[in-house]
Amino acid sequence: MDFEFGVISADEHDRIGALHEPLAEAVRRLIEASIHSGADAETIMAARQTIDEVTEMLERTPTDRPRVLRHEETGLPVVWRNPAVGRHNPLAPPMNTHHEEGRVWTEFTLGPVYEGPPGLVHGGICALLLDQLLGEVATRQLSKPKFTGTITLKYLRGTPLGPLRGEAWVEGHEGFKTYARGFLSDTQGATVEAEGVFIMPAWARDVTE
Amino acid sequence: MDFEFGVISADEHDRIGALHEPLAEAVRRLIEASIHSGADAETIMAARQTIDEVTEMLERTPTDRPRVLRHEETGLPVVWRNPAVGRHNPLAPPMNTHHEEGRVWTEFTLGPVYEGPPGLVHGGICALLLDQLLGEVATRQLSKPKFTGTITLKYLRGTPLGPLRGEAWVEGHEGFKTYARGFLSDTQGATVEAEGVFIMPAWARDVTE
Incomplete structure (x- = not known):
């Protein structure tokens, strides 16, 4: 490439x-x-x-x-x-992410184009948004080259279309791995939880950190 | 609702x-x-x-x-x-899924609107598509009401933009749970693997199967 x-x-x-x-x-x-x-x-x-x-x-x-x-x-x-999160990409809601030390949060609204089951956000859209949030926090706002190794999503209940919040934070580091967690929530509390492992690629290990 | x-x-x-x-x-x-x-x-x-x-x-x-x-x-x-997979939804690539007994496959092309890292599909888009494939096969083409309980994605390497294939199949059942697995691949082989647990909601347990 x-x-x-x-x-x-x-x-x-x-x-x-x-x-x-x-x-x-x-x-x-x-x-x-x-x-x-x-x-x-x-x-x-x-x-x-x-x-x-x-x-x-x-x-x-x-x-x-x-x-x-x-x-x-x-x-x-x-x-x-x-x-x-791309403000120029019509596919993105977009999420507007706010970064604090080791933490990211966002509030956004999802309409019917993101619907899976009636009235609910498609589970895969929740996965897309959580992958982004965990990735942003693991890479310090994309300033460090790290790729998702694994991510696990736990669906607690359906996520309703409408106003939502997302949060993610770094749990810890181990060698070239960063562990992150996060969730999406509505006014009633969390609907989906995520945990992921982000890995610095071999080509980046001698030039950063 | x-x-x-x-x-x-x-x-x-x-x-x-x-x-x-x-x-x-x-x-x-x-x-x-x-x-x-x-x-x-x-x-x-x-x-x-x-x-x-x-x-x-x-x-x-x-x-x-x-x-x-x-x-x-x-x-x-x-x-x-x-x-x-929605052919009327401009957000969807769309994936055109083909169902066989306990299995689904699809071939589709992703362009730059789905890009994450340069030249590669956004990891969360891979998650969206695999959630759909595993969900379709677990629900027998959405004929049974089942919701994603958990899904884990393992990223083996970057998924290049361009022509891709996806497959998913049912691994087994246990009570109200269905276990499914799948992957996305390019011409070189698998790029992302997924496994998920799909659960029939309580309200559906006495009326189906």
Whole structure:
């Protein structure tokens, strides 16, 4: 694999965010509308055609930014396109994560596009979000290269669609392994618990920490 | 929770699929274009405005179909909107699952909207897809009410973006518990392994099997 790496200034980061965050929000609303629409065939075909035109318009000028970017001020990787927390990725709710020493928390809302059983969040979506939270805390906000080794999710009860909270923290370290735990919760308490082991890859062991 | 349940005929199922599957495909292409676009501010704002117009057009007539549907011929739940396999949900790749006795397999392609580390699928997306595969096989294609109790994912190496295969099978049963295993693989072999326990909820124990 061959990737361009680059650094982005705070100003440029904010300028692009101001364009792409509202675009992603608009696409999120479209995704939800498309799922719930009972429009007739003519309307749906007109919608498709207009969507295709917008796609072509956006594709005409592909981005020339390096694929992997670090923020000039924070030094942290830019996660715009991440499918769990990426503010430019319409797939992400997105989770807005807050980092404190050895801990991360987030509050977010999941709508019907994330539904599994009726009224409940798809169990795999809970897994996606907890993998991200445990990974962020284990890698100190992605500043250290570590990959998920194993993760176990324990479903205590169904997670309702709507406002949710997530938390994760580091339990400890052992050699190149970091142990993390976390949960998702609604107003009644935890719905899913997670524990994971994150491992620093061999190629990174002599250059970091 | 209060949900309407209904039955849908094979003809109506196919008629709606013929409208909504290409609509979801168009939205998937738009999601990818929006992430990679380097268009200028004017173009992106024009794109947003047009997307908002399409959203309003689709919202004008909400669907009047019951929220939970069973297919008249197969008797199975309709999973149009499922975020892993739903052909009408732009979030889903979608995986197209093939069921054999006690086994499920699928082949699908993941693009950059599912990326975590550069060039690799987000570990949490692997978890989402494996939760769906193990869940489908444990519930006999969702014909039995069972919920994920626990699921453990073991990441053997990074899963590259591109064409992938998934498989899952039932390992055994014990009372109200079903044990399932599975994996994702690329052309070089397995990248993530999963094992899970699926539990029939108390309310279903006297009415099924």
